Amino acid sequence: MSPEPRLLEQGAALEIQLSGRALRFHALWLRDNAPDEATRSPANGQRLITLLDIPQDTRIAEASWRDGALALRFEPEGKSVAFDPDWLRAHAYDLPAPPAAGWTGAEIRRWKATTAAEVAVERYDEIRSDRAALRRWLGAVRSHGFARLTGVPIEPGAVCEVASLFGYVRETNYGRAFDVRAEVNPSNLAYTNIGLQAHTDNPYRDPAPGLQLLACLRNNVAGGGSIIVDGFKVAQRLQAETPRGFALLSGYCARFDYSGASGVRLRSKRPLIELGPDGELIAVRFNNRSAAPFIDIPYDDMDDYYNAYRRMAELIEDPALSFRFQLAPGDLFIVDNLRVLHARDPFTGGGERWLQGCYADKDGLLSTLTALEEEA
């Protein structure tokens, strides 16, 4: 067994050895996260007490390894609790600082043209009936920010059925599902036959939809190819080339708006590259059509900001970073809409191109994926 725990600061903290590493934990933190039935509901895992129920002067009065668990007694409550060492290892916070800004979690795989093909194409009937196939498919969305599907029923509404395999459709002013096809008086440029620069959808919405699904119902035009680009890869390239440009695009907010239809006046203020407070890269937004005037960058930084914005646009158009494919009826793709940009080639000819799309949120997808992984 490990060496005995060592109390620090009169029991306000302790140090234990786990897998040869010294890890410190605070008494208050341990008490707040105690796994006993009076602290956490055994039925639903929710915490039954508030921080104010825990004495501020909580101390560890006794600590020892007992039956493979860390046994603690907290005073002044006189409360004894045992902690699983695996749980402690998984929740250790006495760790090196996170890396420099722009890092991503271990599950994220940034990709470029040559590695996008790693992502397998699944079949609709398989992900419906085979939980391992669904797990693979959702796993690709988590790791690569996109995934493809074939054999989707060629009928309106099928795109929402796909979303319901992992979560819930986010309804918007465009409806539950929306049709993407050339229209005579389009309320949105997507509903024309012009090419669309790679973009994330609806950055003028806050929260922007975390996922977009697009299913192909008809496609016999010339052109109209689909292109996707990993915005996290673009951000990484940009940061490598110009750390200051990356700092500007992540340090100031951009603005987006959309007023295409009556009664709709959507506006947002969010950075093109969004970092968490610890520097984790959490979102990329990019959309030339709905970019509003950027008014949150000071005059003295605007020149460099625009240079970085231009460089970002160039990287987004770099063929080495983009993956191109054709959608046939029954094909569908899904993108992490806060990461992966999608584009469309212009199209011509007498034919018809009809896609149907819907939005969903990523929390539902990740929840379903985690539950599938626990089953496996």
Add this chain to the structure above:
Amino acid sequence: MSPEPRLLEQGAALEIQLSGRALRFHALWLRDNAPDEATRSPANGQRLITLLDIPQDTRIAEASWRDGALALRFEPEGKSVAFDPDWLRAHAYDLPAPPAAGWTGAEIRRWKATTAAEVAVERYDEIRSDRAALRRWLGAVRSHGFARLTGVPIEPGAVCEVASLFGYVRETNYGRAFDVRAEVNPSNLAYTNIGLQAHTDNPYRDPAPGLQLLACLRNNVAGGGSIIVDGFKVAQRLQAETPRGFALLSGYCARFDYSGASGVRLRSKRPLIELGPDGELIAVRFNNRSAAPFIDIPYDDMDDYYNAYRRMAELIEDPALSFRFQLAPGDLFIVDNLRVLHARDPFTGGGERWLQGCYADKDGLLSTLTALEEEA
């Protein structure tokens, strides 16, 4: 008329006088935001060009006031565009830096117990039929983060009808609408008769729902009062008392999770107090039941972090900051769920307390409100 515009840096920028203030704009910024029909679709306002369509060496070759507008010629495109001075004033960015972290937009009114009553209670039939009443009601949600309604039909689903007056229900694993009443085997502590500490809903979701609506269908228990607290006011108080505590709660992520039901494994990592990159206060999250172990705070800061967390909890329970009311059948309240916390007193007795709730997103509400304001 104003003095003539002055070109700066060989036309890479210019300076104009507007309402006695000197404002500088860059040539590239002006060109990117040109209002002409080749740059912006007259039909839907979307930008028709990308930044890469604009020469990087864009310069202003000529600038003058003409017929009350700022007339510019851009080279090398040789493109002439006129800008409305009111538009330029509204989109000026040559401005003083934003205030210190924790500021909010001009439309936000932080409130405490004595000022919460400012918010009028509207009637359902009026906000349905009278656009001015709807504007007032939605305006309260924007300014105060909450609003109340009476006369809502006492029937399941009515809460979703209210949401449809301004936007779209966000469906989740709890359904489109969910019932809040005491259950025998609750999947969530909300479905019991215990008191609930003031909290924001579903912080374990990302994005967390921006709005929560709760309608009362039945209430004849003893207790069960509703309490709301302005999290933005709490954040302000905390910052005034302990700038370091505020910096810690906004500078490190907390974590939340929920696994109450089978197949649901929701997790998030977001700060308790969220700031934009420019220090704007944009969200507060607080929920003792679903707070997961916080593992993103370094050991050396954890003690002070927990002290600030405790102080935040104390402020949330301060009667001087909370507003208490009773819900009768037909009453409804809505909160900005990323700002205003809600709580429930415990209840007892043989009676029944049945609320029905739903979630929605704030972008739809703000869009509808802005459109109503443009009409007025």
